[in-house]
Amino acid sequence: MDTTIPTYPLYLISPLRMEVDGEGVTTLVTSYGCPLKCAWCINEQAKICREEIKRITVEELYDRVKAHNLYYLATGGGLTFGGGEPLLQCDFLECFFQTYQTGWKYNLETSLAVPWENVEKLIPYIDYYIVDCKSMNASTYQAYTGCSGQLMRENLQLLLKRVGTDKIKVRIPFIPQYHTREEQEKSKEMLLAMGLTNIECFSYVLREFHKKNMDKPADME
Ligand code: SF4
Numbered sequence: 547m548d549t550t551i552p553t554y555p556l557y558l559i560s561p562l563r564m565e566v567d568g569e570g571v572t573t574l575v576t577s578y579g580c581p582l583k584c585a586w587c588i589n590e591q592a593k594i595c596r597e598e599i600k601r602i603t604v605e606e607l608y609d610r611v612k613a614h615n616l617y618y619l620a621t622g623g624g625l626t627f628g629g630g631e632p633l634l635q636c637d638f639l640e641c642f643f644q645t646y647q648t649g650w651k652y653n654l655e656t657s658l659a660v661p662w663e664n665v666e667k668l669i670p671y672i673d674y675y676i677v678d679c680k681s682m683n684a685s686t687y688q689a690y691t692g693c694s695g696q697l698m699r700e701n702l703q704l705l706l707k708r709v710g711t712d713k714i715k716v717r718i719p720f721i722p723q724y725h726t727r728e729e730q731e732k733s734k735e736m737l738l739a740m741g742l743t744n745i746e747c748f749s750y751v752l753r754e755f756h757k758k759n760m761d762k763p764a765d766m767e
Pocket residue numbers: 580581582583584586587588589590592593629630631657
């Protein structure tokens with residue numbers, strides 16, 4: 547494969563989703579690779595982007611999602627890119643959006659924990675952002691993800707300024723062992739104070755994997 551052509555480390559393609567991660571009928575396209583190390587990550591295998599992972603070209607991606615073109619157009623749907631962290635693949639996505647004038651909607655599920663340049667590059671193409679902010683509390687964010695939340699908070703502020711609140715939904719999970727309901731509520735208040743209006747609080751559903759690891763300190767994950 548020509549290494550100058552951007553390729554995408556494909557994790558999975560999940561078609562025909564209805565109003566789950568964007569308007570209308572969507573296909574979720576996820577990638578390997580994530581800058582965070584969330585303790586209760588449900589996409590364990592998606593965190594790391596290894597050499598041997600299958601990488602696809604923009605043409606291959608288009609071929610795999612175009613079968614539902616009529617559903618996307620009829621319902622105002624399209625593609626939702628998730629992860630891992632899709633903004634690590636911004637060169638590939640820019641190339642895809644420039645190559646195909648589809649009329650589809652493009653949604654992004656992101657932690658925004660990437661350099662601002664990655665976010666900015668895709669602003670002309672993205673219709674809707676679903677931002678997983680984890681927590682607005684700096685120490686909780688650090689303990690849960692192993693990374694500083696400053697980048698996410700700065701990027702969220704910049705993104706809000708550039709695209710407006712109607713294009714952004716922020717999700718705040720209740721994270722067992724890492725914060726309280728009061729802290730989840732406090733994060734919501736901070737986001738509202740920033741000018742964001744679409745905020746969804748939800749609870750992580752702990753699976754068997756998580757329950758077995760409940761007693762492990764975060765730095766052992
Ligand atoms: S942002 Fe998502 S994929 Fe990345 S480590 Fe956290 S839960 Fe896992």
